Amino acid sequence: MNRRVFWLAAGFAALLFQGLHAQIRLPALFTDHIVLQQKSQANIWGWGKQGTKVTVKGDWPGAKASTVVDSTGKWMVKLPTLKAGGPYEVNIKAEYKSKKEGKQDTLITLRDVYLGEVWLCSGQSNMAWPVRRADRAEEEIAAADYPLIRFFTVKRAYSPTPLEDTEGEWVLCTPETVADFSAVGYFFGRELHQRLNVPIGLIHSSWGGTPIEAWMSEYGLKRVDAYQSELAKIQQLRLHADSMRQVHQQAMAGWTQQVLARMQGMPRGEVLHAGDWQQMKLPTLWEDAGLKGVDGTVWFKKEVDIPADWAGKRLILELGPVDDMDVCWFDELQIGAHQTTGVYDKPRKYEVPATAVQPGRHTILVKVMDTGGGGGIYGRPDQLKLYPADAPQAAISLAGNWGYKLDVKLDGLPPAPQLPPIEGPRAPMNLYNGMIAPLMPYTINGVIWYQGESNTSNPDLYRELFPAMIRDWRLRWNIGDFSFLYVQIAPFRYGSPLVGARLREAQLAALELRGTGMAVTMDIGDPDDIHPTNKQEVGRRLALLAMDKAYGYPDVPSSGPMYHFMKIEGDKIRLYFEHTFGGLEARGGELTHFEIAGKDKRFYPAKAVIQGETILVSSEQVPQPVAVRYAFTNDAVPNLYNAAGLPASSFRTDKW
Structure with missing residues (x-):
């Protein structure tokens, strides 16, 4: 975190004592660069030693509030904030005094604080x-x-x-x-x-x-x-949480070994010298680069030129997150691996030993194994890099084109063991x-x-x-x-x-x-x-x-047309809408995805015509209509908008 802590003490011994006993703690939400809600009573809270006085002060007018840490070790104040502005500082001062422990003060400063809108x-x-x-x-x-x-x-x-x-x-x-x-x-x-x-x-x-x-x-x-x-x-399952967790871990370990065995594919040496390598721009999920729906093993290869002044230095290779599992080589040397599931969002960071680092061209080879969903080396471009351990600022970017080769395409993979119903996200x-x-x-x-x-x-x-x-x-x-x-x-x-x-x-x-x-x-x-x-x-x-x-601008069109009510007019139904903002529109021609039904509840495609801020719906197959539906399917992409250019939701007039 970027917040700065200063100890206010008379001597070095007191400084050490405070470090052990007087420091208050803020939640992770309170760091430098924070945005506090403007024109509010902003809640600021944390933890500390019972009885400690906590004073929070911002450097804008009226920004001061105090409290005392309660018996549970918690504290909270409401800090008045003005209209949007900054940068400011917020100081959180803790003062504790007792006959036995003496006076202990702590000051935490949040810098580059702005007042604004928080969502x-x-x-x-x-x-x-x-x-x-x-x-x-x-x-x-x-x-x-x-x-x-x-x-x-x-x-x-x-x-x-x-x-x-x-x-x-x-x-x-x-x-x-x-x-x-x-x-x-x-x-x-x-x-x-x-x-x-x-x-x-x-x-x-x-x-x-x-x-x-x-x-x-x-x-x-x-x-x-x-x-x-x-x-x-759920209450009953919680009584058996530990045993269910153990059973799942054992099942998951067996499944992972089965998957890894299926993903062995070509030996590294054979892959390295094989032809037919294609190009993929990394980082990306391979589904976004042409391998849609592929689960299995894909190899990635990158040539990199090592500068002369890196010779004999320990290097750090960063790949960013890899989905799901990976094994990584630097030339002939395996330098790292993650061969368990559930680490798809963990950035990979591997060490190249100094003895393997010589000037000239070297090959980085990564075997990526994906068991489902997205797969690949998919982080940010700045996460793909190689650099001396003692000089990260000299990093060589590895983002860009890599060679890739699809090795094993998994078909018929048994599903992973399900987490217990009370476990997982x-x-x-x-x-x-x-x-x-x-x-x-x-x-x-x-x-x-x-x-x-x-x-x-x-x-x-x-x-x-x-x-x-x-x-x-x-x-x-x-x-x-x-x-x-x-x-x-x-x-x-x-x-x-x-x-x-x-x-x-x-x-x-x-x-x-x-x-x-x-x-x-x-x-x-x-x-x-x-x-x-x-x-x-x-x-x-x-x-x-x-x-x-939220901001009280009612003249800003914010909603598409909303169905309000209907009237039956002979063999037609007229639909009335709210939020038309002056009219209704059909993008790209006539209105689509309207259906109409009679008392038999059978819906037929309907003709829908805009008349002012209403729509008249009819079908020759339904002479006595009672209900209308609009785009009431899973995948309809309809074309009804209001005059503000915002689309209508799907809807139905029936409750069938």
Whole structure:
């Protein structure tokens, strides 16, 4: 962390004594470059010795608050903040005095502090999706020089009980830091920064492939009647957690050995001298470079010229994260390996012994083994490098073209042993405990949320869980009903019919809660890819919602047309809408994806015609219509917009 600690003491002995007994501790959220919510009572908290007086002072007018560490070793103050500005310093002074231990003072200083707008960015993989994998990634990364946009990325962690702290630090938005940050979060923050002209703080806490119940507290789940039987099962399973964990570890070890045996492929020497090597620009997931759907073994090769003055020096090879497993050689020498699953996000750092380092050309060879999902050497370009251990500033970049050769393509791989139902990031409560609870009660303006794909198996339950989670977070944050803005899931070809449409319907229903807003993505999805890459427009639409819902700009169009009610007019049905902003539009020709049905509940394709701010729907096959549906399928990409250019959500007028 970049915060600085100074000891205020009369002598060296006192200094040592203070180091043992008087130091207070701040959560990971409080580091240099922090953004505090402007015009608020910003919560600042930490831990210390009971009875210690804690004074927090910022160098803007009126910024002072004091408290005493309580009997649990915790303290918290509310620091008044002014309108956006900075840079400032915040000093946290701890004073402890007792007859036995004497006087002990501690001072922690946070530097480069700004007051601005703070938002939490959370959800599953579409929120976690990094800028480097979004549309026009190279262009966006190169232009990402916004020192007044700051990022804090919460380390991924799951826990059966609420954690008090996380890991991470605040960093400035630069081309180096933005590449791995949430694309939706960044584009949302950039739009706000440009519109409001204030510092923006973005806290990113997400995990791909996770259901909503993982992000809810136990208290929140207890308030959902439909979830009570599941909670009862969880309570019983917790009684056997240790034995279940041991059984899973043994099963996983056996499965991993089976996978590694299947992935042996060609010997290293044979691969090294084989022909037919192709080129791939690293870092990247190989699915993004032409090997779509490939699980198995891929070899990567890079030639590197060692300077004369590196001769006889110990070198460090960094590859960044590798998904899933890897073995690495420097010429003939194996210098490192990770051959267990679950380390796909761990940066690889290997040592080349001094005896192997001679001037001239050398070969780096990496065997990458992927068991499912994305695979490859996929970090940031600055993470791929080779340098002397004593001179990291002299690093040679290894980013760019590497030779690659597909060796083993896994087919029919047995599924990995499932984690116990109470273990892992998908288990109920585990991500709330590990990645949300440590953030509370950091003062934020609101939340942006992109999640739902992992709950399409039960849209009816999601309809209850989602608003319950919003209420629960607001209750536990205890800073009022902050804005909660979310993304409706995009069209995708799910395996079961209508589950995507019904999940979108459940998300639509959550708009009944005060202070919520929904960004529709019906028009920017990809039915063949659950991760559409146009994150720029997703972030922009969320920012429009923020301008309306959080910042009081009602004239900013923030919503697409919303179905309001219908009237039957003979053999036709007229649909009425809210949020038309002066009219309705059909992009690319006539309206598509409308269906109409009679009392027999059989839907037929319908003709839909815009008439002012209404739509008249009909079909010759349905002379007595009673219901209409619009884009109510998993993968429809329809074309109804309002005059502001924002798309309509899928909807239905029936409850069948």
